[in-house]
Amino acid sequence: MRRGANSQEKNITVGIDIGSSKICCAIGQLQENSSTKLMGIGIAPSKGLNHGNIVHRDQLIEQIEKAVEAAEMMADISVERAIISMTGEHIRCINTVGAVALNKGNSPNLVAEQSITMSDMEKAIELSQAVSLPIDKDILHVLPQDYLVDTLAFIKNPIGMTGRRLEARVHLVIAATTAMQNLKNCVEELGIDFEGIVFQPLASSLVTLNEDEKNLGVTLVDMGAHTTDITVYHGDAVRYSSVIPIGANSITNDIAVMLQIGLETAEEIKIKYGSAKASLASSELNFDLPVSNGGPKRSISEHEVSRYIEARMQEIFQLIIREISKADVKGKLTYGIVLTGGGAQLRNLGALATETMDLKVRVASPTNITGIKEVAENPEYTAALGLLLWNTQSDDFKNSTQESALTLKTVSHKISAWFKDFF
Ligand SMILES: Nc1ncnc2c1ncn2[C@@H]1O[C@H](COP(=O)(O)OP(=O)(O)OP(=O)(O)O)[C@@H](O)[C@H]1O
Numbered sequence: 001m002r003r004g005a006n007s008q009e010k011n012i013t014v015g016i017d018i019g020s021s022k023i024c025c026a027i028g029q030l031q032e033n034s035s036t037k038l039m040g041i042g043i044a045p046s047k048g049l050n051h052g053n054i055v056h057r058d059q060l061i062e063q064i065e066k067a068v069e070a071a072e073m074m075a076d077i078s079v080e081r082a083i084i085s086m087t088g089e090h091i092r093c094i095n096t097v098g099a100v101a102l103n104k105g106n107s108p109n110l111v112a113e114q115s116i117t118m119s120d121m122e123k124a125i126e127l128s129q130a131v132s133l134p135i136d137k138d139i140l141h142v143l144p145q146d147y148l149v150d151t152l153a154f155i156k157n158p159i160g161m162t163g164r165r166l167e168a169r170v171h172l173v174i175a176a177t178t179a180m181q182n183l184k185n186c187v188e189e190l191g192i193d194f195e196g197i198v199f200q201p202l203a204s205s206l207v208t209l210n211e212d213e214k215n216l217g218v219t220l221v222d223m224g225a226h227t228t229d230i231t232v233y234h235g236d237a238v239r240y241s242s243v244i245p246i247g248a249n250s251i252t253n254d255i256a257v258m259l260q261i262g263l264e265t266a267e268e269i270k271i272k273y274g275s276a277k278a279s280l281a282s283s284e285l286n287f288d289l290p291v292s293n294g295g296p297k298r299s300i301s302e303h304e305v306s307r308y309i310e311a312r313m314q315e316i317f318q319l320i321i322r323e324i325s326k327a328d329v330k331g332k333l334t335y336g337i338v339l340t341g342g343g344a345q346l347r348n349l350g351a352l353a354t355e356t357m358d359l360k361v362r363v364a365s366p367t368n369i370t371g372i373k374e375v376a377e378n379p380e381y382t383a384a385l386g387l388l389l390w391n392t393q394s395d396d397f398k399n400s401t402q403e404s405a406l407t408l409k410t411v412s413h414k415i416s417a418w419f420k421d422f423f
């Protein structure tokens with residue numbers, strides 16, 4: 001069902017975050033002052049997806065439709081095109097370089113040397129993508145980090161400089177071609193034009209991180225139901241990204257197994273009584289557990305349940321630390337960790353994270369969006385709201401993966417848009 005105003009007419013952007021626990025569709029409108037106003041949000045439980053992989057296509061399409069319809073209803077706008085988010089174990093990253101020779105004539109006269117142009121940058125970025133990928137993988141994002149001109153490093157904008165060699169350092173995010181293609185097909189089957197796919201934590205970072213954090217170093221951790229997604233920023237660029245195939249649902253599973261109860265009850269207990277730090281949970285507060293097959297009455301304290309939760313969370317934090325150590329960053333990240341995603345809502349998670357990882361930690365809900373904020377000010381919605389800013393605020397040279405190789409024209413267009421902000 002499509003209703004209301006047409007999304008193409010009113011600077012409307014639509015983001016669909018396809019998570020393992022819920023599908024969230026957000027509709028935003030770009031304002032004259034360049035801010036984005038949230039117009040509507042729709043949620044549907046996720047079905048047909050497991051650890052980011054489609055396991056039942058029809059169910060997934062049905063749930064996407066429900067989320068889109070709910071958002072359309074709230075915004076009174078019909079969705080015609082959308083950007084979608086993706087995560088999954090198949091996602092990998094590589095830092096690469098692409099280099100071009102400048103002033104090949106080797107002129108002895110420095111003044112006569114030509115300065116670096118946009119076309120040189122385009123070539124360097126294009127060459128950085130010439131990596132040998134497995135047959136089933138494709139490039140999802142091309143994120144420039146910085147440039148080297150001869151021996152001068154960490155240059156953000158080399159245009160106008162002179163030298164012999166220009167090197168672009170680029171962060172590539174790689175994903176399984178089939179996974180991307182199938183997600184695209186699901187959205188298109190609903191009559192929605194596909195605008196591109198975004199790796200979940202990159203979308204989340206647009207509405208959670210500030211410039212200082214990205215510059216001096218921070219790790220964005222999006223803790224979802226089945227996955228924990230990570231992006232490390234330093235020097236105002238992405239240095240590392242990865243997916244840990246364990247999310248907040250592992251806590252629910254642990255509670256269910258330890259207490260021999262169903263997953264639904266375990267989820268309720270986690271949300272109502274769970275604390276990431278057992279020492280901050282009460283040993284006095286006992287609650288009853290469901291009685292199974294005429295067995296004896298059972299009860300358990302908040303503290304006891306929280307002990308299981310703390311053990312699992314410490315394991316996840318160790319995995320996060322291991323991933324961060326793989327990032328190409330020297331020294332400690334000044335701003336430590338920013339936690340977001342539904343899993344970040346666990347009580348006392350920030351306190352446990354600070355203690356276990358010995359890092360500065362903050363839990364973040366989406367910001368930078370105006371409109372019906374109170375509806376969306378929840379860490380579960382960060383990726384969906386981040387998608388609304390993707391077209392206007394991301395540094396990506398390629399957010400539509402299916403059109404495989406970047407043509408010079410596309411690169412040029414993206415670079416022009418990018419540099420418009422600098423002058
Ligand atoms: N108040 C809360 N306290 C603790 N955990 C919570 C709370 N609210 C939600 N969660 C947990 O957050 C997780 C869902 O998070 P989120 O909605 O970000 O996942 P998703 O984006 O659908 O999944 P993924 O990113 O793995 O694909 C679930 O495990 C849920 O139990």
Ligand SMILES: [Mg+2]
Pocket residue numbers: 019020200222223224225341383
């Ligand atoms: Mg998620």
